[in-house]
Amino acid sequence: MGQPLPIAVTSTQASGTYRPQAEVCASCSVRQFALFGALDEAALAQIHYRIADIRLEPGQTLYSAQDSGSAVFTVRRGVLRMERSSESGERRILRLAGRTDLIGLESILHQTYAADAVACTEVEVCRIPRVLIDELSVAHPGLTRDLMKRWQRALDDADEWLTELARGPARHRMLRLLLKLSEYGEDDGRLWLPTRQEMGAMLDMTFETASRLVSALRREGVLRSVDGRQARLDMDALMVALREDGER
Template identity: 85%
Template sequence: MVQPAFTDPQPLRNHARGTYNPQTQVCASCGVRQFALFGALDEAALAQIHYRIADITLEPGQTLYAAQDSGNAVFTVRSGVLRLERSSEAGERRILRLAGRTDLLGLEAILHQTYAADAVACTEVHVCRIPRALIDELSAEHVEITRDLMKRWQRALDDADEWLTELARGPARHRMLRLLLKLSEFGDENGCIWMPTRQEMGAMLDMTFETASRLVSALRREGVLHAVDARQARLDMDALMRVLKEDSASR
C-alpha cells in the first residue's frame, strides 16, 4: 500500500502550547467547512480542535486506507475523487462506489471496526483526517454532531443502494449511461469529469473490457463524451439526458 503524505502530527500538537499551527489556516480557508462534519461548530469550538486534524494529499493511485486496517479515524474529502473497492479471494476487484467533495469516509471506525474497503485516489485528492477519539469527545458535548453523523451514514447507505440498483443491474448501455451521470456529480464547472479506465469501468459495472470500450466509443460518436486527455472527458449533459430518456423509453 502506498502511504499518503500528511501533515506531521507533532507540529500540530504544538498548537496546544501556543505555537503556530498550519492546520488552523487550512480549516479557516476550507471551501467545504460549512458542509463538513464540524460545520455546526462555532469559531471558538473549531479553534480548540484544529491541532488534532491532519491535512492529507493523495496522488492518483495512492491508498488512503485499506480494507481490514484498524479504523481509528474518519476522513472528510475536501476535493478530488476516491473509489471504494474490494478484492475477492480469487483476486477479482469490484469497485463499490465513488466518493467526492464533502463526503465522509471510514465511518465504520466510529464503531471501532476495521475499514470495510480500500479507499483509493482516482484523482489528486485532499482530505482531512479526523481522529475517532475527537469525534467521541465532541459527540458527547454537541448533540448536533451525532445527528450529522447519522445523516452521513444514511447518505453512504443510499449511495451504496443506488450503485447496486442503477449501476450493477440492467442492460450494459443503461449502466454506462448511469455511470456517466454519477461521474457528473464529481465534475468541474466546465463539464469535465474524471474518466475511469476500461478496466475500472468493468470493475464498477460488472462488464468486460471490450463491452466498456464499445459503449464509450458509441457515446463519443453520439456526442455525449468528448475526450480531453487519457483520464478526463467533457460531458455534454443535454446529450446525456436525451440519450438516457431514449434508453428508458426503449426498455
C-alpha cells in the first residue's frame, strides 16, 4: 500500500498570479495522445482552470480502492501501479500505467475506484473532473468515442497481464514483464525496475524465485542495473531469450 496524500497539486491560479493552464496543455508533450488532444486552443482556454497538475513521489497514492470516483487522470510522466489487497492482506499488482494512459475511468460511471493507484516513480498527472467530461461529451461527441477506445485499451492491458504475466513458467513471466516494462522506459533507454517483492506481486511468484530469475538474466546480459530502481535492457538479448523460451 502506498503512502497517503498529501500530494503536490499545481493550481492554475496561485497567490494572485495567473498561470495559463491552456498554454501548459497546448504545449504538453503528450497532448496529441491525451484525452483532450483533439480540442483546439480556444476550447482548452475554456476548461484549463478546471484541470489540476498533480505530482507524486514514489510510493505516494493518487487514489485508493473504494474511494468515491470524482475524476479521471492522464499520466504525463512516470509509472503508477494499480494494486489491490485481499482480506488477508496479500497484495496483488493488477497492471501498470504510464505516459499517455488514462486511469480512473470507472469514475465516469459514478463508481468507486477499483484499485489503489500508487506511484512507482516520480509521477505527473492531470486531474480531469468527471463533471467536465460529462459537459464536454455533449459539445464534442468524438470525446465519447475516444473514451470508449481508452476503456478498451485498459481492458486489453488487464487481459494481457492476466494471460501473459500471471500464467505459465516463471522465467517466461519474468521475460514478458521486462518486455512490458520497456514500454514505460525513458527516452535514454532507462526503465523502472520493480523490487523483488513487487515482481512477486505482479507475477504471482515468491521473492526468492524473482531474485533467482533476475540474477540469471543479469548473468546472461539481458538486464543491467543502473542504480537501485533503474535498469537497462538489451532488447536483442531479451527477444532471443523469449524466442528460445517459447521453443522449449
